[in-house]
Amino acid sequence: MSATHEVLNQAPPLTAFTTADDPALLEALRRDGAGWGEEQVRDLGALAGSEEVQEWSRQAEEQPPRLRTHDRHGHRIDEVEFHPAWHRLMTVAVEHGLHAAPWAEERSGAHLVRAAAFYVWSQAEPGHGCPVSMTYAAVPALRAQPELAAVYEPLLTSRTYDYGLRPPLGKAGLIAGMSMTEKQGGSDVRANTTQAVPAGDGSYLITGHKWFTSAPMSDVFLVLAQVPGGTSGAEAGGGLTCFLMPRVLPDGTRNRMHLQRLKDKLGNRSNASSEIEYDGAVAWPVGELGRGVRTIVEMVNMTRLDCVLGTAAGMRAGLRQALHHTTHRRAFGAELADQPLMRNVLADLAVESEAATVLAMRLAAATDRAQAGDEQEAALRRLGLAVGKYWVCKRGSVHAAEALECLGGNGYVEESGMPRIYREAPLLSIWEGSGNVAALDVLRALVKEPAGLDAVLAEADAAAGADARLDAATARVRAALSGLVDPQRAQLGARRLAEEMALVLQGSLLVRHSHPAVADAFCASRLGGDWGNAFGTLPTGTDLGPILERARPKDLV
Structure with a gap:
């Protein structure tokens, strides 16, 4: 019998490499005063190219997240389930500070080191970079409301990945998402129609539909909504405003943010993106009323x-x-x-x-x-x-x-x-x-x-x-x-x-x-x-x- 399936002239598997073997990257670290982070970047690059992490990447891509809107008794749970490989990837990213570490460090070059680490690690699996990136970006926006930043920033910069539906202030670390886009406006966020009305205790109740909410499994979200204008006081500054919205309220009840469906996307399959309905969801303003875009x-x-x-x-x-x-x-x-x-x-x-x-x-x-x-x-x-x-x-x-x-x-x-x-x-x-x-x-x-x-x-x-x-x-x-x-x-x-x-x-x-x-x-x-x-x-x-x-x-x- 002839050997018809002998494998010849094929490249061997590309494993056990390092994504940090990149002269342009390492030279940039040394040139701009961030050479102190090179060892971390090299370690993370070697991990990104390992056979184990390549397998995590395959599993997270081939077994994408699933939406469970209700439990078997008919109660809304609005939960997104991920393959364990996703959580392993997220754990590494958070433990290495890719999500927000520079905001908690005073060291010169911290953002550059974080950028280099993000660059080498996201080559392993890019989808989980979405919530990592949004958490990094949420911190400076949240600082527009110092009293909220004082409470939430230490948790957003924590190097503990603590997933699951629990009140955010009781967790060891938080991940942030973003909820801006609406179907009638897209990039024109000033056309948003989602409404926010005062609840009387400093919080607002948000009602509306978001067409594209990134990472709906996050702990907290920055949300844009319209505040009605008034004649005096804070309400005089009505208009598009930024809000911080937790997925679980301080008393342990689930906020009234209902996941309608996950988007069936061309790529980025390991990551969840969703449409969300807000039905009087509780949120707190971030920054000046009416200055949400700023x-x-x-x-x-x-x-x-x-x-x-x-x-x-x-x-x-x-x-x-x-x-x-x-x-x-x-x-x-x-x-x-x-x-x-x-x-x-x-x-x-x-x-x-x-x-x-x-x-x-x-x-x-x-x-x-x-x-x-x-x-x-x-x-x-x-x-x-x-x-x-x-x-x-x-x-x-x-x-x-x-x-x-x-x-x-x-x-x-x-x-x-x-x-x-x-x-x-x-x-x-x-x-x-x-x-x-x-x-x-x-x-x-x-x-x-x-x-x-x-x-x-x-x-x-x-x-x-x-x-x-x-x-x-x-x-x-x-x-x-x-x-x-x-x-x-x-x-x-x-x-x-x-x-x-x-x-x-x-x-x-x-x-x-x-x-x-x-x-x-x-x-x-x-x-x-x-x-x-x-x-x-x-x-x-x-x-x-x-x-x-x-x-x-x-x-x-």
């Missing part, structure tokens, strides 16, 4: 940082898979990774990945400095987050598609892990404002906070004279800003402007901090125009060797 914007900025980080992490994960497969796969008499056209594709993917990583890490470093009172860094962060959210997250989908294609038909099979990376990428471009919302936010920031433009241009000018193509691109950005005088023209050009600003920021960072071959390839293709419309079209003569050597994890060498 209160929530800090939460949005923090989650946007994690959108950029998550996209960069997805790019790195896809690149790793492509490098691994092509290193072990032969075609037409040679390893795929050694064939000229494939080398160009891999190098191009590596350049895009590193450009995303350096920008994400720079924005995290700006967060540290902004928290320390540096106004220029705060301005850079504000505009840079909108710019990075627009461009990096939009590039995630095309990067995932090309990385998947490097595996051919193998990449289209679920077992490869590539479909999960591919499905996850569009989420990060949509969450916290899709492309148009992010691009319009760039325009808004330029008009309302001109210091942000000065900070971005100063960052670009830090590399002035080092590369003529970068200098020319920076000049184009300055010229494009003249179009902001006409609002309609400005809106039509908003995407182009956001893209060019992102590319200039990435180019400046790579020219100053990366390997010269990476910077040259980026400037020649992304800024110099010597590039096609697909990956794998880096200019002839590009020095691909150093790019691939820098990108290739050590276990593949």
Whole structure:
């Protein structure tokens, strides 16, 4: 009998690697004063690449959460059940402080270390990054109401993952969710119709329907609702207001927030997203009445940082898979990774990945400095987050598609892990404002906070004279800003402007901090125009060797 099923010319399983084997990431830690966190990041990266955690990731993805609205006696319970693998992933994330540790630490570089740890760990399984990210983002928003922050912040920053339906103040640690979007408004939260009426004891009763509530299994939520206007006192400040809503009330009864259904999503399958009906649910105001958008914007900025980080992490994960497969796969008499056209594709993917990583890490470093009172860094962060959210997250989908294609038909099979990376990428471009919302936010920031433009241009000018193509691109950005005088023209050009600003920021960072071959390839293709419309079209003569050597994890060498 002939051996028809002998396995030949297939890549071995990609396990027992480390997601922290990433020069751009580690260099950013050392460069911006956060080298003290490198050991933690390395330990977490090794855990993320372990066979055990890869199995947790598979289980959490293949066995998604289930909604149980009622118990067997007909009582509403509104509970979401998860596979144990989800809770294991969450436990690691919380114990390593990815959810909120920087807010409880005074150490310089805490946000950058947390960003690097989030980057390496989310490569294992991105879905659970949603509640982790929202908890991180909830803390600064909650500080708009100091008396609530004093009670809840120690629990939100606790490194104990304590899941289950119990009164939040009796738990050892809390996870936060977000409930803003309504079906009639989407990103236009000012169109929300959910109502909040005073209960007479300082709390409010919330009634309405939320179309997309992230992580409904969380302990507390930041919710937007309309407060009726009045003629005097606090009620005079009616309008859209931010509220803190617990899932379980202090007396142990369940708050009147009813889960209608879980969303059947394209990706992010391990995480629960839901529609929620509020029927007189109890909540407490956060910040000024009628200033809900202003209160929530800090939460949005923090989650946007994690959108950029998550996209960069997805790019790195896809690149790793492509490098691994092509290193072990032969075609037409040679390893795929050694064939000229494939080398160009891999190098191009590596350049895009590193450009995303350096920008994400720079924005995290700006967060540290902004928290320390540096106004220029705060301005850079504000505009840079909108710019990075627009461009990096939009590039995630095309990067995932090309990385998947490097595996051919193998990449289209679920077992490869590539479909999960591919499905996850569009989420990060949509969450916290899709492309148009992010691009319009760039325009808004330029008009309302001109210091942000000065900070971005100063960052670009830090590399002035080092590369003529970068200098020319920076000049184009300055010229494009003249179009902001006409609002309609400005809106039509908003995407182009956001893209060019992102590319200039990435180019400046790579020219100053990366390997010269990476910077040259980026400037020649992304800024110099010597590039096609697909990956794998880096200019002839590009020095691909150093790019691939820098990108290739050590276990593949």
